[in-house]
Amino acid sequence: MTAATMQVSQKDFEKAQEQLKLLKKDPGNETKLKLYALFKQATEGPCSAPKPGMLDFVKKAKWDAWNSLGNLSQDNARQKYTELVSSLVSAESAGQKKDASPEESGHDGYETILVTTKNNITKIMFNRPDRKNAINHKMYREIIKALEEAGKDDSTIAVITGNGDYYSSGNDLNNFTNIQPGEMEKMAKDGAVLLKEFVGHFIDFPKPLIAVVNGPAIGICVTVLGLCDIVYASDRATFHSPFSQLGQSPEGCSSYLFPKIMGSAKANEILLFNKKLTAAEACAQGLVTEVFPDSTFQKEVWAKLEAYASLPKNSLAVSKQLLRNVEKEKLHAVNSKECEVLKERTLAEFQQTYC
Numbered sequence: 001m002t003a004a005t006m007q008v009s010q011k012d013f014e015k016a017q018e019q020l021k022l023l024k025k026d027p028g029n030e031t032k033l034k035l036y037a038l039f040k041q042a043t044e045g046p047c048s049a050p051k052p053g054m055l056d057f058v059k060k061a062k063w064d065a066w067n068s069l070g071n072l073s074q075d076n077a078r079q080k081y082t083e084l085v086s087s088l089v090s091a092e093s094a095g096q097k098k099d100a101s102p103e104e105s106g107h108d109g110y111e112t113i114l115v116t117t118k119n120n121i122t123k124i125m126f127n128r129p130d131r132k133n134a135i136n137h138k139m140y141r142e143i144i145k146a147l148e149e150a151g152k153d154d155s156t157i158a159v160i161t162g163n164g165d166y167y168s169s170g171n172d173l174n175n176f177t178n179i180q181p182g183e184m185e186k187m188a189k190d191g192a193v194l195l196k197e198f199v200g201h202f203i204d205f206p207k208p209l210i211a212v213v214n215g216p217a218i219g220i221c222v223t224v225l226g227l228c229d230i231v232y233a234s235d236r237a238t239f240h241s242p243f244s245q246l247g248q249s250p251e252g253c254s255s256y257l258f259p260k261i262m263g264s265a266k267a268n269e270i271l272l273f274n275k276k277l278t279a280a281e282a283c284a285q286g287l288v289t290e291v292f293p294d295s296t297f298q299k300e301v302w303a304k305l306e307a308y309a310s311l312p313k314n315s316l317a318v319s320k321q322l323l324r325n326v327e328k329e330k331l332h333a334v335n336s337k338e339c340e341v342l343k344e345r346t347l348a349e350f351q352q353t354y355c
């Protein structure tokens with residue numbers, strides 16, 4: 001459990017059970033198994049039931065899910081269960097708001113993000129709350145597509161935010177697991193190509209791009225904040241880029257932009273030595289524009305954004321491009337170099353792990 005999460009009471013846990021019953025949408029088998037396992041762990045403790053036979057598929061899947069929680073404490077299981085239900089409730093209510101509001105249009109065809117346009121704002125919302133919005137390969141590709149579409153649609157500004165308690169936990173660590181030795185080079189190369197394209201879309205985005213950082217942010221979703229035009233953060237947000245801890249190197253143009261934004265002395269602590277910043281520290285260092293109390297975050301930020309989005313669209317786009325074009329070539333060169341170095345790092349880490 002992180003500092004970002006707080007202990008839940010028995011009452012919260014019971015409320016979560018009631019909320020779960022009220023969900024209209026089936027959360028899917030994977031999530032239902034996870035809920036089952038957390039519920040059993042929370043109420044009965046570690047699994048001590050006999051293992052069902054191989055052919056009793058349903059019971060075996062449930063047993064496996066419960067047993068996989070090992071010695072997770074009952075308090076932690078209760079916490080995780082409550083958080084998971086809360087993320088399902090927010091995901092459903094985001095979907096319902098979309099349906100209920102005639103002037104809001106939802107963009108179809110995405111699985112890992114929610115994209116909507118309303119009041120001249122296209123919102124791209126990371127939507128894997130039960131994985132803390134970790135970015136898997138599919139999500140990288142969907143964000144690229146959503147940025148391309150938002151750059152061309154009728155909206156005046158675009159906003160990136162997260163669903164649930166996290167903004168995003170960064171690169172999905174499963175992107176680089178279970179790799180066969182013969183696939184290492186290709187995986188590292190393909191990963192670098194995808195990352196370069198992803199960051200390239202932030203560099204080239206033609207309209208004001210605003211990050212609404214609703215909770216903790218890690219890795220790649222922190223580094224690309226330097227490429228956003230405005231960053232609003234809840235006071236619950238934290239900013240962490242643990243590259244050296246993971247044997248990786250900085251990306252998202254942060255090796256150039258962070259020292260430029262906050263000075264080398266501060267950037268080095270973050271990019272070399274994994275320093276995690278609070279929202280107030282990130283604001284003092286210029287990475288974040290403004291911090292809001294979590295209790296009023298959404299209300300205050302969206303009121304501001306709606307006012308911005310009523311400004312003349314073309315004037316904003318032209319001004320954004322004037323500001324960005326001064327450095328565009330440099331940023332693309334930095335992005336290329338960072339991806340090349342990261343490819344070498346990834347390969348070196350694979351070789352260390354598998355050879």
Ligand SMILES: CCCCCCC/C=C/C(=O)SCCNC(=O)CCNC(=O)[C@H](O)C(C)(C)COP(=O)(O)OP(=O)(O)OC[C@H]1O[C@@H](n2cnc3c(N)ncnc32)[C@H](O)[C@@H]1OP(=O)(O)O
Pocket residue numbers: 001002005130131132134135137140169170171172173174175190191192194195218219220221242243246248251
């Ligand atoms: C293909 C292109 C590749 C380009 C590479 C670009 C380079 C990018 C670098 C980065 O982004 S580095 C940062 C990577 N991220 C992390 O190291 C974060 C890892 N996660 C955590 O430390 C913790 O999960 C957390 C985010 C601090 C949350 O902790 P908490 O105790 O509150 O919750 P958990 O039970 O750990 O999480 C719930 C659930 O979510 C899964 N999960 C969380 N983050 C990730 C992640 N980044 N990747 C994959 N899965 C993640 C976590 O495993 C849990 O799953 P279950 O155990 O419930 O199944």
